[in-house]
Amino acid sequence: MPVTQALLIDGDIILHRFGHANQTKVVWEAGAEASVAVGDPDEALKAVDDFIVGLSTKFRKAEPIICLSGPRNFRYAVLESYKWNRKNLEKPVLFNTIKAHLWKNYVVLMQDVLEGDDLMGIMSTEARGKYIICSIDKDMMQIPGRHYNWSTQRRTMQTVAAANHFFYRQILTGDPGDGYTGIPGCGPVKADKILLGLEGESHENYWGAITEAYTSAGLCEADAVVQARVARILRRGEYNYDTRKVNLWEP
Secondary structure, eight states: OOOOOEEEEEHHHHHHHHHHHTEEEEEEETTEEEEEEOSOHHHHHHHHHHHHHHHHHHTTSOEEEEEOOOSSOTHHHHOTTTTGGGTTOOOOTTHHHHHHHHHHHSEEEOOTTOOHHHHHHHHHHHSTTTEEEEOOOGGGGGSOEEEEETTTTEEEEEOHHHHHHHHHHHHHHOBGGGTBOSSTTOOHHHHHHHTTTOTTOOHHHHHHHHHHHHHHTTOOHHHHHHHHHHHOOOOTTSEETTTTEEOOOOO
């Protein structure tokens, strides 16, 4: 029997995208500004519904599953600086309104210690071929399988080799937007040189190149492990739903 198709949709992006799109700055008095929602909140919720239905329609009315991040991300315990730069950012005014709407009207999944990205990664690798990951987050390219980027409208079939390569590359480059650095000063060009010719190779070959690069930069293997653990989007077997424990990545 054919596998029933479903969409794993990055709900965190929906909350912020449609929240910010439906608020503006208004001046209450000279020199003072406050961010408030404009128009009827129903307009924002209609836009959310239209967006989700539109995604579903693109894939023959596939079931939409919204994946949201939990409040206690396990990565905070691995690296204190993880997403430190976002902690003081204000949420959109309609953030909670949209979130409540999603919970009421759609299948929504969330685990306390996971990001929505992790849920998408775990589910996609648990049932290969069943899901399409719908997100504009480049980090999701760590996950093998089918992807749809609604911003570029690009459909990608990510191989296991390409997904693994992307993960190892992020250990080197880090992600300043997420508050982890990798090897300071190691951008994509340098990382590609370090990993040149390794796509599809064994983990041992990758890890040897990575630890050598870390050592050359005055760091150590333990530093690389920490960066890998926060960079890693979880896959099948890396989270226990019963104990709610993450199996941290090991080299």
